[in-house]
Structure formats: C-alpha cells, structure tokens
Amino acid sequence: MDPKELGRQVLAKRKEKGWSQEQLGDMAEISRNYVSQIERGEAESISIKIINKLAIALGVSPSDLGESSTPSTVMIPPPLRELALQDNLSYEVIDKLVNIPRRGKEPKSVAEWRALYDAISQFINGDQTA
Structure with missing residues (x-):
C-alpha cells in the first residue's frame, strides 16, 4: 500500500468526520504522533493491524484507505x-x-x-x- 495515498485517505476521512488527530488516535488505539506520520506519508511499513484499526475507527474498509477514488478527493473549506x-x-x-x-x-x-x-x-x- 502506498504510504502517501494511505496518508491522504486517512487525512480526508478524518477531516470528513471533523476529528482531530488525537481523537482518531484514541479511536484506533495509536498515538497522535503516529497518526500525524501516517497522514504525512512518512510512516514506513505500516502493519495490517494498524490499517485495520484505522479503517474500523473511520468506518471504511481497509482497501478504501489505499485507493484514490478520484484523481484528487480534496475537501476545500x-x-x-x-x-x-x-x-x-x-x-x-x-x-x-x-x-x-x-x-x-x-x-x-x-x-x-x-x-x-x-x-x-x-x-x-x-x-x-x-
């Protein structure tokens, strides 16, 4: 799974829910710092267990976090x-x-x-x- 795309999807899904990184970290049982690293695409070798925890917390399937549904799914404030x-x-x-x-x-x-x-x-x- 591409770490940059995973990060973009996690960030987009988290923002859709209006959650802070800390809130997502609490829901997925990982640190806020790790959420930040994932969203920036800087986390290497993310385990399937962590991807599953993020997917469950965000209410999506693990495959949804690794796929870009459109060339750029940016929510513009x-x-x-x-x-x-x-x-x-x-x-x-x-x-x-x-x-x-x-x-x-x-x-x-x-x-x-x-x-x-x-x-x-x-x-x-x-x-x-x-």
Missing part, C-alpha cells in the same frame, strides 16, 4: 473556496494549500487563508510572482 474565487487561484494552488501539513490551528477565515497563501505563495507558485 468554504473560506478557501471564497479566496480562490476572489483571487482567481488555480486548482493546483488550492490543492497545495489544502494539503500543507499544519501543526496546530487550521485557517478558518478568508483572511487567515490569504495570510497563509501570501506567506508561501513564492514557494508554491515556482517562478511565478504573487
């Missing part, structure tokens, strides 16, 4: 969608913003998403200027 429309941001930029590993607070308003985008735009846009 409404404030980020509004920023994208206001600033005519490409899907690629939005996808990068949504998938940035964050510790702590996640942006909740258009202003917070704009501040994050402004801070990292030179890195995610490559040679383009913001």
Whole structure:
C-alpha cells in the first residue's frame, strides 16, 4: 500500500468526520504522533493491524484507505473556496494549500487563508510572482 495515498485517505476521512488527530488516535488505539506520520506519508511499513484499526475507527474498509477514488478527493473549506474565487487561484494552488501539513490551528477565515497563501505563495507558485 502506498504510504502517501494511505496518508491522504486517512487525512480526508478524518477531516470528513471533523476529528482531530488525537481523537482518531484514541479511536484506533495509536498515538497522535503516529497518526500525524501516517497522514504525512512518512510512516514506513505500516502493519495490517494498524490499517485495520484505522479503517474500523473511520468506518471504511481497509482497501478504501489505499485507493484514490478520484484523481484528487480534496475537501476545500468554504473560506478557501471564497479566496480562490476572489483571487482567481488555480486548482493546483488550492490543492497545495489544502494539503500543507499544519501543526496546530487550521485557517478558518478568508483572511487567515490569504495570510497563509501570501506567506508561501513564492514557494508554491515556482517562478511565478504573487
């Protein structure tokens, strides 16, 4: 199973449920740090037992965690969608913003998403200027 895809699926399913990493860790009987490593695709050799625990906690089958149902199943928060429309941001930029590993607070308003985008735009846009 591809660790990056597993991480994307675990993150997406966890966010759909509105759970924190700690809540998922408690449900799956693993540490919050391990959940974080899995979501970032950094956990190597994840056992079937752990995958099964995650699947049960998230209410999906283990195979659902390893498969991409569409090229990108990203849930775009409404404030980020509004920023994208206001600033005519490409899907690629939005996808990068949504998938940035964050510790702590996640942006909740258009202003917070704009501040994050402004801070990292030179890195995610490559040679383009913001």
